[in-house]
Amino acid sequence: MPVNDEWTDIGLLGRITTYNWKSEIIIVGLIAAYVCLHYFGVSLNQKKADAWFASHEPTLAKQFYQVGVTPVGAANQKHFEKDSPTEFSTYATGRVNIANFIARIELKGRHNLVVLALEYIISFFFTIPAPVDRVEIRINPSNDAQVEDFIFAVVNKDGMNDARQDNYYLSLTRTSDSDKLPINFVFMSESAEITETVFSRELKAAVKGAENVLEYLAITDLPVDRPNTLEGLKPQPRIILKTKLPTTEEEYKVSSRIIEAALNLVDSLASKAKWRPEVAKKIMATREAETKKIQKTLDAAKAEELAAKKLEAKKEQAQQSANLSPEAQRKAEQKRKEKEQRKLKSKQSKRM
Amino acid sequence: MVNAAISNLVIMLVMMQVSKKIPFEDPTVLLLVRGAYILSNVLIFGLYFYTKSLIMKKNDLTTMKYVEPSSPLSGSDESKLITTTIRDYDLQQVKTATKGVFTGIAMMGFMHLYMQYTNPLLMQSIMPLKSAFEQPIVQIHLFGKPSSGDLKRPFKAPSLFNAGGAGADAKTDKKAVAEAEKAGSGGAKEE
DSSP states (O other): OOOOHHHHHTHHHHHHHHSOOHHHHHHHHHHHHHHHHHHHHHHHHHHHHHHHHHHHHHHHHHHOSEESSSOTTOSSOOOOEEEETTEEEEEEEOBTTEEEEEEEEEOOOTTOHHHHHHHHHHHHHSSOOOOOOEEEEEEEEOGGGOOOSOOEEEEESTTHHHHHHHOTGGGGSEEEOOTTSOTTEEEEESOHHHHHHHSOHHHHHHHTTOTTTEEEEEEESSOSSOOSSSGGGSOOOEEEEEEEOOOSHHHHHHHHHHHHHHHHHHHHHHHHOOOOHHHHHHHHHHHHHHHHHHHHHHHHHHHHHHHHHHHHHHHHHHHHHHHSOHHHHHHHHHHHHHHHHHHHHHHHHHHO | OOOHHHHHHHHHHHHHHHHHHSOTTSHHHHHHHHHHHHHHHHHHHHHHHHHHHHHHHHOOOOEEEEEEOOOTTTSOOSOEEEEEEHHHHHHHHHHHHHHHHHHHHHHHHIIIIITOOOHHHHHHHHHHHHHHHHOHHHHHHTSOOOSOGGGOSSOOOOOSOTTTOOSOSOBOOHHHHHHHHTSOOTTOOOO
């Protein structure tokens, strides 16, 4: 804006009223709209999380003493911990055979529409999955339950390859179709006998018609991420349940049914799942093979480190001798050569 | 059917001669050629969409497993097991093909709009359409051909020099699958 007499003459008020504010109005309007959309998205996610909790609370309350993140009897009962605008988690404890129940709700980033739109576009062009609302539940059996070590899962065929790729424990199982399952699901299990024992009637009923909700239900003693250390391979039985966030009343019923079946499953595992020696051996063999693999990589890393250290020492020695006088250098060189020769000789004599 | 590579070559040679005769400077001709290119791409997208709807309708959830060979481009030297369903495999194929069309359009857009080449427009209105119809996925679903021989899933990667065959084809034999299946390759944390 050129400063000329006309603008200075009309004074501040005059300038404000005369100036064309159109572009500023548009910019401020857009920012306001964006902020509004942000808050709208945040509240939408909150509502979805609330709906999940409200619908599953009766099932959980039937099973657990404490449901929610606050202790029983606390003044302000809180259902969730809100970890971020897209992540909510809840907790339940106080039940025979189960140490705790943790549900994490992961929602689409509705608070940031631009990023969300980008995620959709990227997922089309690259092999990155499109954003989905999902719930991940982990049930940790208590130590008294003494659940055996094994891996078993019912997996939705939709995305089963991703499930195998994302979960270390699933990539140790065999995938098989079964007429006990709806066409949309497969078993991923270490042995047919495990499937036979673990797949209860209640589970069968729960899985029926669950193709739009259940992604997988797994029982495993091995971790989700491939371990790099031997400690990481230590068995720790757990049930992992991954579902999509239900959208209809019917889907919510299915979801509750699956969770209830998974909780009851722990009881049957605690009391009866003892394997025949052949099956136990097979399960052991898988773990031993994995242990060996880790040991091998650990050894390789160690050897590499050792070699690097040796190289470092040699370099240092060279540096030191370079600082000496020529006479001393020659002496050191001779000493080193003699030493090497002796080594060689002893090696040769050993061979003979 | 005649070998696709040979027929492509014939079409290419013929079209090169034809395009020499066409006066691309004439605005009406230019408009026609552009129209033909756009029409061709619309046809291709329509074809893929229709194939996709056919796949969804069929909804063949038969489980299929195969071992994908390691690809030097992706940097991993481990071959990995793919566990999927016929439907998902087919949908994946359609997606890959659709992506290929987008790449082609982007390249053509650069050549024509930025570098002002018009000749390739004509070629690019015919070849992608032809190869779209030759896609195994289209052959199976649109023309109802059985999935056997060359059309057996997983499809062989088309290559110009299929004489040698560097062994880059997916393996489906029981032994290879069983071996890869319990390899414990999942859950690898990326660093």
